[in-house]
Amino acid sequence: MKIINKFLIISVIASLVITSCKKTEDYYISPNSPSSLTMAALLSSVEVGTMNSLEGDLARTSSILIQQNTGVQSQSQAAQTYGLIEDQFNNHWGQIYQNLENANQLFEMAGSNNPYYAGISQIMSVLNWGAATDLWGDIPYSEALQIKKDILQPKFDSQELILAGMISTLDDAIANLNMNVSANSLVPGSDDIMFNGNISSWIKIAYTLKARYLNRYSNKGNYNPSAILNALASGITSNNDNLYCVHGGGNAQNQWYAFENNRGYIVSSASFVDSLKLRPTDLRLQYYFSQNVNGDYIGSPVEDYNDEDTISRFGVYLAGSEATPYPLVTYAEAKFIEAEAKVRMGDATAYASLNEAMKASCLEVTAGAYDGFDIALYADSSTNLSRVMYEKWLSMYGQIEAYNDYRRTGYPELTPNPGGVTNVIPKRFPIPQSERVNNPNAQSPAITTPVWWGL
Secondary structure: OOOOOOOEOOOOOHHOOOOOOOOHHHHOOOOOHHHHHHHHHHHHHHHHHHHHHHHHHHHHHHHHHHOEEHHHOOOHHHHHOOOOOHHHHHHHHHHHHHHHHHHHHHHHHHHHHHHHHHHHHHHHHHHHEEEEEEEHHHHEEOOOHHHHOOOOOOOOOOOOHHHHHHHHHHHHHHHHHHOOOOOOOOOOOOOOOOOOOOOHHHHHHHHHHHHHHHHHHHOOOOOOOOHHHHHHHHOOOHHHOEEOOOOOOOOOOOOOHHHHHHHHOOEEEHHHHHHHHHHOOOOOHHHHEOOOOOOOOEEEEEOOOOOOOOOOOOOOOOOOOOOOEEEEEEEEHHHHHHHHHHHHHHOOOOOHHHHHHHHHHHHHHHHOOOOOOOOOOHHHHOOOHHHHHHHHHHHHHOOOHHHHHHHHHHOOOOOOOOOOOOHHHHHHHHOOHHHHHOOOOOOOOOOOOOOOOOO
C-alpha cells in the first residue's frame, strides 16, 4: 500500500479546504524539523485530517446513494447513477491512511507517560479505521502503517478482524483516558480542537463509538444488545456531548458550505424532502434545505435529477456558513442505537428511546428552536426496526452513518435509481485505483457485493 509516510499534516487552516481535486501531499510538510514533532502538533494534525476525511466527499457521496441528496452535475451526478469509479477515491484513501499514520505517531510519542494523548489518538484511529472499513470492506490493517518494517504492500485483512481490533482499541482508549491526571506528563488543551482537552467528553465518545461498532454485528450470531446498552450507559448523555468537526473563517471553512458555494453539484432529494413533509410541523426540513424560488421545499426525483430553480438546496444545518459545525458522533445517534438494541432484544421501552432520539435530533438540527415533541409520538405497538431506521435516516442527514445503517438493515426501503449502472444501490465503494495498481494484495470486489456486516 502506498503510505505517505514522509509528510506530516501540521496546518489546521490548509487542511480544511475542499480536497476532492487536490493531492493529499499538498497538506504535508517534512517532519524533519524537530519543532514539528510535538504531541500538540500531531494531535491538531490528526483531528484536522480526520475532520477533512469524514466531512467531505465521502459523506456527500453517501448521502446521494441513500437519497438524502441528489447529484445533478459532474462527479455528484455520477454517484446519482451509481457510477463509482476507482480513481475517484485515491485521495480519500490516501488521506485516511495518513490520518492513521499521524495518529500512530502520536500514540507512540505519548507512550505510557501521556495516557490522555494516547487515548485520544486511539479514538481518532478508530474513527478513521471505521470509515475505511465501512466504505471499502476488507482493507490493509494489521500490516498497514509498517513502513519502518519495510512492509510496503500490506495484506488485506477481513472486516471481521478489523472490527474486533477497533473495539479492543476503544477499550484501551477508555482505560487510558480514565487514568488520573497525575499520570500524565503533559495534558491536551487548545491543541485538542474538538474538545479543548475535556477528557470526560472523550470518554463518552469512546463508549458511544463502542456501541456503534458493536451494533455492526446485528446480522451476526455474536450480536449482543446488552453489551451495546452497557456501553451507551457510559456514553453521550445530551447534545452538549456531541462530537463535531469545528470550523472558522477563511480556509478553515465548513466543506459543505464551500462545496455548495463553489460547485453546487448537489440538491435535495424528493425521497427525503417528501418524507419530511409528511409531518408539516417538523421544522428540520427548513434547516436541512433552503426554500426554492417559489418559497417551497422541493426535492429532485432519483431518476429525473435536475438543478433547476424549483429544487431546494442545502440549508443552514450542514452548509449555513463557513463556520457551521458538522456532526460526527451525536446524542441522537446514541439514542437510535439504544432503540434498535431494545427492539432486537424485545424490550418494550424501545419506543421511549426512539422518541428521545427524535427529540435530540430536532433540538440539535434546529439549534434548540424546535424540540420535536409533537412528532416524537411512538408507542410500544408502533415501534419496530423499520420505524427506528426510518427515523434515523431522517435524523442523520448528510452523515456516513446513515449509509452504513441502510446497508446493514435494508431500511428505509428505497427504490434504486432505474437509470443506474447497477440495479441496486451500491453496497460499498470501489477499492481505489492507486491501491489496486500498487499493491498486489489488493482486492477488487464489485460495488454490489455487501461488506461483511452488510445485507
